[in-house]
Amino acid sequence: MAKRFMYVSLVMLIGLLALTSCSRTPHVKPYEEESHLSGNPNDDSYSQEPCADYEEESCSLENQNGTSYAQVDPHEDKLHPFRDPTHIASLVMGHGTYMVIMEDGTLWAWVANDYGSTAPVWVMDNVKMASSNFDATIAVTKDNTLWAWGDSLGWLIRDGETRRSDVPVKVMEDVIFASLGDGHVGVIKSDNSLWTWGPPSWNDFMEPYFPSTPTLVLENVAYVSVGTHAMAITEDGALWGWGRNHEGEVGVGVGLVEGSVDGAWYVPSVSLPPQRIMENVVQVVAGNEFTGAITADGALWTWGNNQVGGVGDGTRTHRFSPVKIMEDVKYVSVHSAIKNDGTLWVWGPSVFPIQSLELYPVEIMGDVSMISSVGSILIKTNDGVLWVWDGDNLVPVERYI
Numbered sequence: 001m002a003k004r005f006m007y008v009s010l011v012m013l014i015g016l017l018a019l020t021s022c023s024r025t026p027h028v029k030p031y032e033e034e035s036h037l038s039g040n041p042n043d044d045s046y047s048q049e050p051c052a053d054y055e056e057e058s059c060s061l062e063n064q065n066g067t068s069y070a071q072v073d074p075h076e077d078k079l080h081p082f083r084d085p086t087h088i089a090s091l092v093m094g095h096g097t098y099m100v101i102m103e104d105g106t107l108w109a110w111v112a113n114d115y116g117s118t119a120p121v122w123v124m125d126n127v128k129m130a131s132s133n134f135d136a137t138i139a140v141t142k143d144n145t146l147w148a149w150g151d152s153l154g155w156l157i158r159d160g161e162t163r164r165s166d167v168p169v170k171v172m173e174d175v176i177f178a179s180l181g182d183g184h185v186g187v188i189k190s191d192n193s194l195w196t197w198g199p200p201s202w203n204d205f206m207e208p209y210f211p212s213t214p215t216l217v218l219e220n221v222a223y224v225s226v227g228t229h230a231m232a233i234t235e236d237g238a239l240w241g242w243g244r245n246h247e248g249e250v251g252v253g254v255g256l257v258e259g260s261v262d263g264a265w266y267v268p269s270v271s272l273p274p275q276r277i278m279e280n281v282v283q284v285v286a287g288n289e290f291t292g293a294i295t296a297d298g299a300l301w302t303w304g305n306n307q308v309g310g311v312g313d314g315t316r317t318h319r320f321s322p323v324k325i326m327e328d329v330k331y332v333s334v335h336s337a338i339k340n341d342g343t344l345w346v347w348g349p350s351v352f353p354i355q356s357l358e359l360y361p362v363e364i365m366g367d368v369s370m371i372s373s374v375g376s377i378l379i380k381t382n383d384g385v386l387w388v389w390d391g392d393n394l395v396p397v398e399r400y401i
Helices: 002-017 200-206
Strands: 088-093 097-102 107-113 121-124 127-132 136-141 145-151 164-173 175-180 185-189 194-197 215-218 221-226 229-234 239-244 271-278 281-286 290-295 300-304 319-326 329-333 336-339 344-346 362-365 368-374 376-381 386-389 394-396
Touching: 088 127, 088 368, 088 376, 097 127, 121 136, 127 175, 136 175, 145 175, 175 221, 185 221, 194 221, 215 229, 229 281, 229 290, 239 281, 271 290, 281 329, 290 329, 329 368, 336 368, 344 376
Parallel strands: 221 281
Antiparallel strands: 088 097, 097 107, 107 121, 127 136, 136 145, 145 164, 175 185, 185 194, 194 215, 221 229, 229 239, 239 271, 281 290, 290 300, 300 319, 329 336, 336 344, 344 362, 368 376, 376 386, 386 394
């Protein structure tokens, strides 16, 4: 696992550093294929030679294995996440990859794990949101274009050839929001329709809800989050869930886990069609066999795999229906939440070592303005300082890097 983690982190690092510039099944219809799009997200000119305009010695970075990569940071006039931390607009966590979007739309990223770390590098301009999984990253730019880069990209960009790209590849236009999960993606277009697709190899059990071509799943969608499954909030505040449901992560009251309680019984299919789960939901996060949702009254509800405390309800019983674990919450990420008073609370396996699991939410710090969590937590406090919580320690990011 450690070797795969390091490999994936290095793959994503290469890409970053080589840049220049009630229950029912809704209507489902196929997406009309577009011609494959390509180009540069930042300007009309494009070169895959990242150091063409810079002296080689000032445009390289050597990792701990002695491998040199291009270090692209020609934008000294841009907001920098460490020089201008108060101007960070949002945080994005991948597996071993940390990203920030600045108020000027620049996306910066760095890798930090047990094997080493890098300084932040500029990735692209005009970004309004980004999402990352184990292998790749996607971003939506201000002109509503969806871009992708990293490993295992063939199913995502649908050209049948590309395995990996070290530079952003244009995937689709007319996109206002997107979420990249474990082998599938959810995309909201400008008419608030939600489209999903995934790798062809998943079709046996994910069709028709994560087909190999973009397919309309829901309409009037305000937000989507994709993990091992998918959750979406429609404009009327209803929460919908679908897809993989082994540990009850969709929240329909059933699952596939042997010996589970909470009214569990075996269902005939691994993949569920869209189901209406809750009302009055303002935010949701779908993680690895985990879902967290905040309702309009500030209550935090969680469900899914609870073998090692991922639900945060003080038990290790899988929860196939929403369970309220906190109140007065304004933001939720994977196994972590910010309350209205700015305190950060964490629980479960993603943010604590197995030997010191917390089955209930535990407060770890205050004055927090934003977080993003996958394995560890990237944190920004109101004074602009970036922190990382790795399960044992709370470390300022500049020192961490």
